[in-house]
Amino acid sequence: MKYEVFATYDQMCRRAANLISAQIILKEDAVVGLATGSTPLGIYNTLADWYAKSDLDFSRVRTVNLDEYCGLPFEDPQSYHYFMQTNLFSKINIKPSNTHLPNGLAPDIREECKRYDALINSLGGIDIQLLGIGHNGHIGFNEPSDTFSKDTTHIRLTEDTIRANSRFFKSPSDVPRSALTMGMRSIMCSRKIILVANGKEKEEIIHQAMEGPITPRLPASILQLHPDTTVLFTIE
Numbered sequence: 216m217k218y219e220v221f222a223t224y225d226q227m228c229r230r231a232a233n234l235i236s237a238q239i240i241l242k243e244d245a246v247v248g249l250a251t252g253s254t255p256l257g258i259y260n261t262l263a264d265w266y267a268k269s270d271l272d273f274s275r276v277r278t279v280n281l282d283e284y285c286g287l288p289f290e291d292p293q294s295y296h297y298f299m300q301t302n303l304f305s306k307i308n309i310k311p312s313n314t315h316l317p318n319g320l321a322p323d324i325r326e327e328c329k330r331y332d333a334l335i336n337s338l339g340g341i342d343i344q345l346l347g348i349g350h351n352g353h354i355g356f357n358e359p360s361d362t363f364s365k366d367t368t369h370i371r372l373t374e375d376t377i378r379a380n381s382r383f384f385k386s387p388s389d390v391p392r393s394a395l396t397m398g399m400r401s402i403m404c405s406r407k408i409i410l411v412a413n414g415k416e417k418e419e420i421i422h423q424a425m426e427g428p429i430t431p432r433l434p435a436s437i438l439q440l441h442p443d444t445t446v447l448f449t450i451e
């Protein structure tokens with residue numbers, strides 16, 4: 216794993232946006248794996264700025280997101296569909312039909328998990344995957360557990376994650392209790408991975424993930440086995 220530390224959040228976001236845009240310039244129809252949460256916001260702003268300056272073209276880019284809550288309509292401001300639309304897709308020239316997220320409202324959740332894995336395979340896998348990391352070491356919504364989940368999965372969110380994500384909701388009781396998440400196979404088969412994290416409270420978990428034992432109790436630790444993962448961190 217490569218590890219790069221930045222003095223400011225802006226510098227970290229610029230570096231991540233650079234890695235993503237290099238991939239898009241290299242391969243116009245790249246498959247880009249995307250994350251939500253607060254950490255990638257500056258990256259999406261930077262990519263949107265570069266698009267506005269005509270430095271980037273998303274017209275052939277395909278995207279697959281890591282996860283989505285179960286039970287939230289797409290137009291709910293807390294849904295990840297809404298997040299991606301508002302923070303990135305509406306600001307660039309990506310084709311809506313080229314953007315993909317798991318559907319947390321699917322009537323048959325098992326079928327939806329299978330559909331999502333088949334979709335990622337049909338796109339030829341992920342060229343570059345952007346990840347954040349939870350305080351408990353989750354990536355996507357792959358929560359600490361006894362085993363790594365290989366496939367897209369319906370997962371019960373841990374109390375840690377519900378507490379952490381309640382900052383986006385009116386109250387903790389409004390946070391959905393479950394979500395669909397891309398599994399470790401699609402993440403680990405991504406040809407390149409960038410994990411971004413900022414803030415003092417993420418420093419220790421990042422070091423455990425990079426240097427501690429590889430264990431499903433700290434899901435991000437599996438990235439030690441990936442041949443091309445870059446961790447970008449800033450204390451800011």
Ligand code: F6R
Nearest residue numbers: 250251252253254347348349355
């Ligand atoms: C969301 C996701 C999560 C977040 C993680 C960190 O799509 O994949 O794993 O990346 O919870 O969230 P923030 O960036 O809000 O600290």
